[in-house]
Amino acid sequence: MNDELEGKHGVQSLEVGISILRAMAAGKRSMMLKDIALAADMPPSKAHRYLVSLIRTGLVEQDRLTSRYDLGPFALNLGLVALDRVDRIRLGLAAITDLRDVTNETIALAVWNDNGPVIVRWERPRKPITVNVLTGTNLRLLSSAAGRVFSAWLPEAQTEATLRQEIESGKAPADIRTLEDARHLLADVRKQGIAVISRHYFARNVEAAAVPVFNFKNEIAMAIAIVGVKDTLDLETGSSTLAALRQAGRALSVRLGATISSDTAADPAPSSD
Known part of the structure; x- marks a missing residue:
């Protein structure tokens, strides 16, 4: 029963992560944490937790010198594959x-x-x-x-x-x-x-x-x-x-x-x- 409900309702944490990616894509340039949180309509602490996981997957990367976040190499790869198809x-x-x-x-x-x-x-x-x-x-x-x-x-x-x-x-x-x-x-x-x-x-x-x-x-x-x-x-x-x-x-x-x-x-x- 639980599996059936989860299949219907989806995975909320994934949807939150996608909302962060959407905010970053709409920004059209690297962004500071506070700007990402504002665009995604969530507290900076919550946005940071998701960004850590997104960095681990390659969907996001962070510039160590500026602390700005941008879409990562895997996000680029996904985009190129989608365009090719x-x-x-x-x-x-x-x-x-x-x-x-x-x-x-x-x-x-x-x-x-x-x-x-x-x-x-x-x-x-x-x-x-x-x-x-x-x-x-x-x-x-x-x-x-x-x-x-x-x-x-x-x-x-x-x-x-x-x-x-x-x-x-x-x-x-x-x-x-x-x-x-x-x-x-x-x-x-x-x-x-x-x-x-x-x-x-x-x-x-x-x-x-x-x-x-x-x-x-x-x-x-x-x-x-x-x-x-x-x-x-x-x-x-x-x-x-x-x-x-x-x-x-x-x-x-x-x-x-x-x-x-x-x-x-x-x-x-x-x-x-």
Whole structure:
């Protein structure tokens, strides 16, 4: 009977130890005992006892010179193993399926390859008139929502040649005539945390919105896009559709290990590499 109860209720001391590790991870740097205790909401004496055991397991280490505590080598190993086992595409497919169920709109997942953004999967809504998105479709950078998202958060050195080619070949929206115009557009995408296209989409009578998905390095890994027939999607700021899209991108980023604050859809800045 006791074993059965323990199995249901778990091990409280383990949960307390994990709360200390969570506090240390949230601190993002080595911490003094008093700061750990405060963050974990427990007396310093109690926190110290748990830290002693965590040090013995390798989950925590202490700097002898400063007396500060930090995550130890075993914690690092656990993190690396977990990251290695994360299947970003599998998680992305689950995310777009859930978003399709919430919005009843066409949802697509895009990744970056040598030829730019490409659709790797899409989910069809349950409505009579829909937009079909072909798996394997390469997207333009300036006239697709997902393309704008990748262009906004990837290093410009990685996208500049394609941006110039689209502008010079007339494939960019009519109001984007120079690279500087494109930079202004992409700066606004970063500011808003989302790309919305209700006109000048590369396909006629289609509109779309997309958000970035970041990995544990806070680098863009994927884009989630919602696509629909023109004038049938509610793409107004504050709409429930865009709110659901933002939440999907945020949740998937967190699942992949990104550092995302609770009140924004996209925090990480574009890399300067």
